């Protein structure tokens with residue numbers, strides 16, 4: 429049996445808001461094994477983004493514990509969290525998050541630059557990654573010269589650049605029309621399977637939920653998988 433890559437135990441996250449406390453997550457637990465695809469679903473405000481940010485080390489929980497690839501993310505210092513984000517986790521956001529003044533190739537190569545991969549090797553890896561997401565002929569284009577679906581494929585290639593053990597995608601098709609969104613989701617699913625990555629994907633896409641090894645359904649910050657889905 430494969431060792432779990434992600435362990436989330438009794439995690440809660442509270443935010444102070446206008447003199448009150450918002451319970452964005454309450455007592456959420458689940459695990460994700462190596463190579464597993466985990467769908468996180470729930471209505472707007474259910475806590476999906478909060479959960480993904482915590483697992484990726486972008487935020488810290490108020491209660492509970494999270495382990496990723498053997499590291500206690502909850503207890504990690506800033507340097508450890510930076511290392512986790514650089515070496516272990518790839519992120520894809522709803523808003524793509526590409527740098528507008530950089531070409532598709534430069535955007536994909538950015539994590540490799542930060543990891544100090546030599547230029548020649550970097551160029552080669554970027555070319556392979558762009559080919560992988562079907563954008564071999566678009567390397568020099570800037571994000572505004574690409575369609576939404578193409579931009580999200582660049583973002584996906586960038587997330588894969590450091591060969592992360594864990595891919596975190598927060599509603600990656602939220603800004604795309606349904607046909608383009610479906611194509612991006614199919615690509616994401618195929619890449620995760622082909623590379624044996626673990627993926628945590630916040631999504632409303634029924635095909636992805638259907639294909640997932642596990643589904644975490646959130647409602648008002650709590651896990652409700654045994655109840656009727658939202």
Ligand SMILES: Nc1ncnc2c1ncn2[C@@H]1O[C@H](COP(=O)(O)OP(=O)(O)OP(=O)(O)O)[C@@H](O)[C@H]1O
Pocket residue numbers: 443444445450451452470471472473474475476477478479
């Ligand atoms: N920084 C913050 N300060 C205060 N409240 C917050 C903060 N971040 C999130 N929340 C609250 O926590 C709850 C969960 O938000 P979250 O963004 O995780 O939901 P979501 O399921 O990702 O929603 P969506 O599908 O709309 O992106 C919401 O009630 C939100 O208002």
